[in-house]
Amino acid sequence: MVVIFFSCNKKDSTPSTVARFQIEGDHTFAPAVVKFINKSEHADKFHWTFGDGSVSTEENPMHIYNNGGIYTVTLEAEGPGGSDTDMYEVIIKNIPTHCFFYKLIINDLPFTDPNTGSGWDVTNGPDVFFQIIDVNNNVLYGDQSLRIENVIPDSLPLIWEWNVGNYWEVPSLNAGYKIEVYDYDLLNSNDLIGQVDFFPPDFMTITQHYPDTLHLINNDLSIDVLVEWEQ
Ligand SMILES: [Ca+2]
Ligand SMILES: [Ca+2]
Numbered sequence: 001m002v003v004i005f006f007s008c009n010k011k012d013s014t015p016s017t018v019a020r021f022q023i024e025g026d027h028t029f030a031p032a033v034v035k036f037i038n039k040s041e042h043a044d045k046f047h048w049t050f051g052d053g054s055v056s057t058e059e060n061p062m063h064i065y066n067n068g069g070i071y072t073v074t075l076e077a078e079g080p081g082g083s084d085t086d087m088y089e090v091i092i093k094n095i096p097t098h099c100f101f102y103k104l105i106i107n108d109l110p111f112t113d114p115n116t117g118s119g120w121d122v123t124n125g126p127d128v129f130f131q132i133i134d135v136n137n138n139v140l141y142g143d144q145s146l147r148i149e150n151v152i153p154d155s156l157p158l159i160w161e162w163n164v165g166n167y168w169e170v171p172s173l174n175a176g177y178k179i180e181v182y183d184y185d186l187l188n189s190n191d192l193i194g195q196v197d198f199f200p201p202d203f204m205t206i207t208q209h210y211p212d213t214l215h216l217i218n219n220d221l222s223i224d225v226l227v228e229w230e231q
Contacts, residue, residue, distance in 0.1 A: 015042045019077035019084035026090045029229065031066045031206050034090055036073070043077035043084075051090065064206065068094030068231075096210060096229040099200055100167035103226035104130065106158040109151075109181060109193055110220035120191050125151040126183035128158055128193070130223075132168070133178050140177070141168050144184045167228065173200040179216065179223055194221035 020039040025032055038046065038060050048056040050063045051071030065071065071090040076083060106128065112119055120126035129147035132140045148158050162168055170177070177198045183191040196216035203211055214225040 014081045016081040017041070017043045017077055017079035017084045019043065019075050019086040021075050021086055021088065023073070023088060023090060026092060029093045029210050029231075030068045030095050031064055032092050032209075033062055033064055033206055034092075035062050036060060036075075038075070038077075040075070040077040040084075040086075042081050043079040045078040047076040047078075049074045065090070065092045068092050094231045095204070096231055097173065098230040099170040099173055100228045100230070101132075101170070101225055102162045102164075102167045102228060104160045104179070105224040105226075106130070106156065106181065106222070107224060108156060108220060108222040111153065113191065120183035120193060121150075121185075125155070126191070126193065127151070127185075129182055129184055130160070131180045131182070133180060134171070135176050140171065144182070144190065147184045149184075170198075170200060173204065175200075179225075181221060181223075194218060196221060196223050198225070 018041040020041070022037045022039060023034055024037065025034040036048065040046070046057055046059055048058075048061055050056070050065075051073050052065065052069075054063060056063070069092055071092065073088050073090050075086045077086075109126075109128070111125070127147045127149040128151045129142065129144050131142040134140055146160060148155070151158065178195045179198060180195040181193045183193055185191065196218045198214065198216060202208060203214060210229045212226060212228075214227060216223045216225065
C-alpha cells in the first residue's frame, strides 16, 4: 500500500502580511502635507492613525498637519496571512514666526514713465534704489544711498544683498508691506518707478509653503526676494 502525504501547511502557502511604509514631507513647517507611501506586502486592508486624532483606510493617504509637533503614525495592515503593524514618528516644525530678507533682485523694471512715455532720466538710465514701507507709508528699510546709477536693460538683474548676521527681519508676519522702486534725482523729487506688495500670510499656506524666493510682480516691475523662515 502506497500512502501519499499531501503537504497542506497554511503557513507555507500563505505568505505573512508585512506592514511597512515610507513618508514624504515631514521635517517641514506647519501646515505641512505629508504623503504616506505604502510598502506593505500581502495586505489588502489598511488602517492608519496619524497621531493627531485622524485616521484613514486608504492605501496611500495624504495628511495635513496644521501644527508643529511629533506625531506617532501607525499603520495596521491586514491580509490573508494575518496582520502586522509599522510605526513612524513624524516631526513637523512649528509655524515660523520670523522671516528675513537676505537678497533682493530686480529682474525687470519699466524704463519709461507710463505717464509721460519718456525715460526716467533725460540723458541716461535711471539711478535705481528701493524702499520697504509698511501700510502707513513708514519707511522700514532703504533709501537713495542704495542706488545703482544709470541702469540700462543690460544692467539687469540689479542685486542687493544683506550681510550674514545682518539680514532684514520683516517686523510682523501678519501685516502688509510694499517695496517701492525709485529713480534718484539730485535736483527734483525722486521718481517712483513702481512698487510690489508683500503680504507674508500669502506665502504661509499649504500650497505656497514658505518659499525660499518670493516672486513679486506688478506690471513691468519684477522683484525676487530671497528669504529665510524661522521659528
Ligand atoms: Ca528722474
Ligand atoms: Ca541717471
